[in-house]
Amino acid sequence: MSFIRNASILGIAQVANILLALASRVVLSHSLGVANFGAFGAATNAMTVSSRTLSFGSASAAQYFASKVAAPRGTVIATSLGLAGIISLVAMAGQFVLVGPMQTAFFGQHPLGLQALLRMSWAMPFVVLAMNLGVMLIPFRRIREYGGLQVLSGGLFVFLCLGLLPFMAPLQAAVVAQITVWGATLGATLWFIRDDLRDLHWSGPLARQLLSFGFRSWPNGCLSIGIASFAVLFGARFMSPVELSVFVLAMNIVEGLFSPHVALGALVLSKQASEEEAAQPKVMRLLRTSLALFVGLFAAFALTGYWVIPFVFGPGFRPAYAVGLALFVTGASHAMLKTMGNAFAGMGRPGLTTVALAGEVVVLGCLLWTLGTTGLWGVVVASAVASIVGWGIALVQMRSLYRTSFTNLLFANQSDWRALRHPSTKLRKAA
Numbered sequence: 001m002s003f004i005r006n007a008s009i010l011g012i013a014q015v016a017n018i019l020l021a022l023a024s025r026v027v028l029s030h031s032l033g034v035a036n037f038g039a040f041g042a043a044t045n046a047m048t049v050s051s052r053t054l055s056f057g058s059a060s061a062a063q064y065f066a067s068k069v070a071a072p073r074g075t076v077i078a079t080s081l082g083l084a085g086i087i088s089l090v091a092m093a094g095q096f097v098l099v100g101p102m103q104t105a106f107f108g109q110h111p112l113g114l115q116a117l118l119r120m121s122w123a124m125p126f127v128v129l130a131m132n133l134g135v136m137l138i139p140f141r142r143i144r145e146y147g148g149l150q151v152l153s154g155g156l157f158v159f160l161c162l163g164l165l166p167f168m169a170p171l172q173a174a175v176v177a178q179i180t181v182w183g184a185t186l187g188a189t190l191w192f193i194r195d196d197l198r199d200l201h202w203s204g205p206l207a208r209q210l211l212s213f214g215f216r217s218w219p220n221g222c223l224s225i226g227i228a229s230f231a232v233l234f235g236a237r238f239m240s241p242v243e244l245s246v247f248v249l250a251m252n253i254v255e256g257l258f259s260p261h262v263a264l265g266a267l268v269l270s271k272q273a274s275e276e277e278a279a280q281p282k283v284m285r286l287l288r289t290s291l292a293l294f295v296g297l298f299a300a301f302a303l304t305g306y307w308v309i310p311f312v313f314g315p316g317f318r319p320a321y322a323v324g325l326a327l328f329v330t331g332a333s334h335a336m337l338k339t340m341g342n343a344f345a346g347m348g349r350p351g352l353t354t355v356a357l358a359g360e361v362v363v364l365g366c367l368l369w370t371l372g373t374t375g376l377w378g379v380v381v382a383s384a385v386a387s388i389v390g391w392g393i394a395l396v397q398m399r400s401l402y403r404t405s406f407t408n409l410l411f412a413n414q415s416d417w418r419a420l421r422h423p424s425t426k427l428r429k430a431a
Helices: 003-054 058-068 073-097 099-105 111-137 143-164 170-192 194-199 204-236 241-313 320-346 351-374 376-402 406-410 414-421
Strands: none
Touching: 003 073, 003 111, 003 143, 003 170, 003 204, 003 241, 058 073, 058 111, 058 204, 058 320, 073 099, 073 111, 073 194, 073 204, 099 111, 111 143, 111 170, 143 170, 170 194, 204 241, 204 351, 204 376, 241 320, 241 376, 241 406, 320 351, 320 376, 351 376, 376 406
């Protein structure tokens, strides 16, 4: 199956996931209200950061070696699953150790968020195991199944949350629904690879390779997924509960708009790892056309968001429109950085992305401690500026590594649009 067709499948699955995620945010915004919506968002963001940080890059390593086809699937799965099982228990223990510092640093003004986090922390093994097994579906050419996982997570959450609301408090219902989704995602992933589970075999040398690659890509794994979450967590102390809810909703909307593109990042990693230099024109084409499409996406959001957001989520969330417009640059920068970072990882050089991500984190931290004291808009500006810095660093690295021009990375041409209209057309190598 072609790269463009695989990308289309993931894109369609992510569009469905966006609609389901939108439905879940509607349910949460009306049931939790403006004051408590942000508490649940902060808790889920904390789980995102913790799971990526405490999994030590194991998911990226699993996908990379599954893409290389250097070992039988059963060996890759067994070795990755064994390491992930140990790591998941370490991650759960680490999460509870970090609860105290998190309360002091992030949840001082949001005690309900801390309560939600404590309940979610028991599900950390589900999160880590599902993350490690799920990414292997792509190199195993189970693209439809991988897309199905995205749809499952969004749809099941809405169904469960609506079903639980009559029987328990809204925040508790949301937490139980989220934990169930994580468990169901792991179960579905195991079902999808059930045929490969018949020939499991542990490999000591492969385990050492997985650990080595995982630690090298570890900073990228925890930072690339957690950058937006860092803005929520570190910015929470500077915002009131209502401001935090507005910021979280705006960030959720922006992330939803870019989720189809971000989902392609995992596809890029496998493509780059398996095809090496032959994948470079395809990656550059994806970068060029994405930037052009983002402009249209921004225009659509700008024209409709002012009326749609308060109508769907409630009048109390109207300020999320202006915040979302400002955070659009954050979403676009992260989407592009995700694509380039996965290309670097597919080339076996995950450390390149660390420089860009570290630059973004440093700028974000400095700006939060200066601009964050002004409240919501200080956090918004800090997030936007830091994301541009991270994207710019990665763009310079990509230009050097691919030995190409900024034009070939940024501006779409007629051949790009022809390739999208006719996926079977052969890609001409970019200059």
